[in-house]
Amino acid sequence: MAGQEGPGGFAERLGAEVAGADDGGARIEFTVTEEHLNPAGTLHGGVLATLVDTAMGQAVRSTTDEGEVPATSQLTVTYLRPGRPGRLVVTARVRTRGEHLTVCEAEVEQDGRALAHALATFALLHH
Structure with a gap:
């Protein structure tokens, strides 16, 4: 899983690193x-x-066909505790995939503790 290409765009400029994206995760x-x-x-x-949002987009992208592009249509983030300087990990998983919409969930952990939980719906655009 390590050594994947970067997330691109804004998330990459922030310093996000894709550690892996495969099979809906x-x-x-x-x-x-x-x-x-x-x-x-x-x-x-x-x-x-x-x-x-980036992690869940990567999870959805790992399940799409050529020409399908996930676009966030709804995002809810629950902030559980304040984040501090240091390393954190975001884990995302596709929960339900329909014909046009996909629901994902993500967890953020820092120092082995939950930092945030997120739920998003992605529309699949066809190019």
Whole structure:
């Protein structure tokens, strides 16, 4: 699983690393630095939202056919505790795949503790 290509775009610019994406699952690793913090000194919620969205998009992409592109149509993030500088891991899994919509779930862990939980619905666009 290690050595996958980067997530591309904004998530890659943030420093997200795809550790693996296969068979409806994905794992992203990320190192929180000072530049990712909000004025309160904790991990900015928008960074976490980007990471879970990216991980779930990678999970969906691992199940799509050529010409199908997942697009987030709904995203809910529950922030369970503040994130701090250091390494974190996002694990995503496709839960239900329909003809046009796919539901995913993601967990974020830092120091072995839950940081956030996310649920998203992706539409499959056809190119």
